[in-house]
Amino acid sequence: MSDEEAAGQRLMLELRARDAWNQRDYEGAQRLAEELAAAALQAHDELGWWHATFLVSECLRKQGKMQESLVTAEMLGKHPLTEGSKALRAKVSTLASLALQGTGNLALAVAAARQGVEDAMGSNEDVNLEIDARHALVAALADSDQLEAAWQECLVLVDLLPLQPASKYVGQSYWTIGNVAFLLGRVAEGVEYHQLAAENLSPTNDLDLWARFNRASASLRLAAGAVGPETLECIERAELASSIVGGTQRDRMELKLTRAEWLVLTGQFDAAVDQLTDIIQRKHLLASHMAAQAHLLLGQALSARGSRTEALGNFRVSEGLFLQSGAKDRASAAHALIRGIQEVPS
Structure with missing residues (x-):
């Protein structure tokens, strides 16, 4: 096979992997990403291998395989490409933080997210890197009951979000900010930010994300003592969406x-x-x-x-x-x- 043919085959694998990801077929996307990583390694394409392996780690996390996702992220963190790029370090640290949250290792999740924020701010490449890292940091701080620290990070996020109004992270970030507001007893602000999240998330674009948002909104409303009809509606919307998309166990x-x-x-x-x-x-x-x-x-x-x-x-x-x-x-x-x-x- 010529070099051009091999490059074309890798491109096709990448497109298929991304399509599987978009279809929420995370197991299929993982298999294709692993095949792509092996092909890139054979072609001595280190950057291609890096991105394919990062996708493998993301797919593992989406399947609920948090420890396996973490192991893959930690392997990427030791790679020379990662060590030489603050942007790549930010991506790996953020991914590791999410996996650590999933395993319940909250102190380590906070530390990884803080490293992600630091590297994202130093990379000057893409404000979305910082938004994503701060989003992970807020979630880790909130889960570990460091609510005032989480709220301070939320205020930074509120200033960052208008810089990327079309970003896919806007809805998720408003969602996270609302979560912290509810946990702090700022119920009116929680409702306000969750309304902004709902306006920036769409069941048409991502039904799985819509299900998780409604579940989280219901959970935080319950934590604030709100058990009225709106909370029940959130639970029922999440249950309906989940029955359609399935989701992980x-x-x-x-x-x-x-x-x-x-x-x-x-x-x-x-x-x-x-x-x-x-x-x-x-x-x-x-x-x-x-x-x-x-x-x-x-x-x-x-x-x-x-x-x-x-x-x-x-x-x-x-x-x-x-x-x-x-x-x-x-x-x-x-x-x-x-x-x-x-x-x-x-």
């Missing part, structure tokens, strides 16, 4: 967890116990801080039903998992519930 479990939280907060404890028991039986699919939330909610539902011993066991597991994740404030909340049960006479 992790996505479906996280959506079930959101529905379970709504059941707990609306006093439907029997239904909540059934739902949460099923989730916990498959908690290995969830990040550790999400599994902790499932145990916390089950403890609350069981306590409301008068099953104090079972509730106490779940609160203890929840506290341990939150501590393991680095979510100290939520671990403290679980510990307070433990003490509340222990201090009440039998």
Whole structure:
């Protein structure tokens, strides 16, 4: 095969991989990206190999294979091309942060995202690199209960977003900013930024993203104590979209967890116990801080039903998992519930 023919074959593989990605066929995109990486390596095309391998890592993350995605990202981080380019370092650090969040390693996720922001700011190549890195940093800080630090990063994002009004990251970034506002009890601002997110996200363009946005919006509304019709509508939109696109097992479990939280907060404890028991039986699919939330909610539902011993066991597991994740404030909340049960006479 001539060099021109080999280059044409690699281009075709790249187009097919990107098409599979756009169709949300992440397993197929991964296989094609791996084939492309092997072909690029054979052709001594280091940059082509780098981009193909980066796509492999992204596909693994999209399939919920967070540890495998992280291993691939870390391998890329040690490559000479990455070490010689702040832009490539920013991309790898951001990807690693997202994978670390997915495994529940929140302290490391924050550190990786901060490195991504630093390298993105130093690259001066594309403001989207900084938007993406700050988006990951805000999410990692919020998940690890560093809410004031997350809000300060949100304010920087608010200034950056108008610089790229057509960017694919705008909707997702407003979504993240709204999340932090809700967590801080800034409910009006949370609603405002989630409305901006909804205006910049489209179920027509990306139904999977639309499903995840509505689930996250519902989850944050619940965290703020908002259990009204608008919250239920978010859950139902997410469930409908998820039933169409399928999504990963992790996505479906996280959506079930959101529905379970709504059941707990609306006093439907029997239904909540059934739902949460099923989730916990498959908690290995969830990040550790999400599994902790499932145990916390089950403890609350069981306590409301008068099953104090079972509730106490779940609160203890929840506290341990939150501590393991680095979510100290939520671990403290679980510990307070433990003490509340222990201090009440039998």
